[in-house]
Amino acid sequence: MADRFSKWGRKMLDPLHWRMEFRPRPGDIFIATYPKSGTTWVQMILVQLLNEGRGEFDHILQVSPYLEELLMRNRIRHLESLPSPRLMKTHMLYEHLRPAKDSRIILVTRDVRDSIISFYYHNEMASRFRLDFNAFVERALRSRDNNWFTYMRSWLPHRHDDNVLWVRYEDLRENLEAQVRRIAAFCGIPLQEERMGDILHKCSFAYMKERETKFDFRLSMYEPLEGSFIRKGGSGGSERQRIREEHAAELARQLEQLRAELRLEDSER
Numbered sequence: 001m002a003d004r005f006s007k008w009g010r011k012m013l014d015p016l017h018w019r020m021e022f023r024p025r026p027g028d029i030f031i032a033t034y035p036k037s038g039t040t041w042v043q044m045i046l047v048q049l050l051n052e053g054r055g056e057f058d059h060i061l062q063v064s065p066y067l068e069e070l071l072m073r074n075r076i077r078h079l080e081s082l083p084s085p086r087l088m089k090t091h092m093l094y095e096h097l098r099p100a101k102d103s104r105i106i107l108v109t110r111d112v113r114d115s116i117i118s119f120y121y122h123n124e125m126a127s128r129f130r131l132d133f134n135a136f137v138e139r140a141l142r143s144r145d146n147n148w149f150t151y152m153r154s155w156l157p158h159r160h161d162d163n164v165l166w167v168r169y170e171d172l173r174e175n176l177e178a179q180v181r182r183i184a185a186f187c188g189i190p191l192q193e194e195r196m197g198d199i200l201h202k203c204s205f206a207y208m209k210e211r212e213t214k215f216d217f218r219l220s221m222y223e224p225l226e227g228s229f230i231r232k233g234g235s236g237g238s239e240r241q242r243i244r245e246e247h248a249a250e251l252a253r254q255l256e257q258l259r260a261e262l263r264l265e266d267s268e269r
């Protein structure tokens with residue numbers, strides 16, 4: 001699966017291919033994430049914000065498409081039919097997306113360990129084979145095509161850009177309402193106080209889990225289902241103990257290097 005992903009990656013991250021196909025529109029909203037960082041959650045937050053907590057759909061990708069999937073299927077033109085503001089999900093690097101100044105980007109990040117663990121289950125579910133956990137972590141650490149650190153080095157230098165809002169998965173879990181308010185303010189979406197309860201309810205883990213077929217990427221690809229997409233929705237926890245000591249130490253070392261390189265403040269950790 002990782003190899004298939006990288007093959008996909010090479011074509012879908014071809015900036016020329018992307019630039020030729022896409023016609024930007026003022027007010028476009030991009031949800032930019034490294035995979036398994038809370039993308040779907042933030043898609044749902046925005047869908048509900050834009051519809052005052054009454055957003056309904058058969059599948060989330062109908063209302064918030066995945067750019068690379070459209071690119072791969074030569075269906076970028078589909079974006080022309082969407083109402084403004086268009087809400088698009090992407091895992092592209094900053095230099096490939098090169099967002100227009102009048103677009104808005106919600107950059108969502110998650111602790112590297114939780115993101116890798118979640119990616120492991122995602123790939124296992126997608127490949128329908130049991131994957132070796134430690135081999136997966138090792139590959140995630142070494143891969144150059146599709147690496148958490150490469151992604152952060154590309155995006156985090158833009159975290160203070162006027163058209164970028166940095167949202168962390170951990171902050172969403174800690175205080176969803178505060179983050180929903182931040183996102184609404186940043187995107188200029190008016191918030192009616194009496195609708196906040198419904199928005200929070202629809203963006204809760206329990207609500208989304210109960211309706212997980214509406215979010216499952218495999219349905220957008222018409223594949224049979226096994227395993228769960230809205231899986232556990234945690235930070236830390238016992239699953240992190242599955243990461244071997246030497247891999248955990250290597251992750252910590254690379255993280256420190258990244259923080260020093262990007263001069264991340266303590267409050268940004």
Ligand code: A3P
Pocket residue numbers: 033034035036037038039040041114117118119121203204205206208229230231232233234
């Ligand atoms: P886990 O696999 O750790 O459970 P993405 O949408 O980027 O693929 O991210 C998927 C991760 O976000 C999964 O993490 C999923 O459970 C979690 N997630 C999705 N909706 C959530 C919600 N409402 N609350 C908390 N976590 C959520």
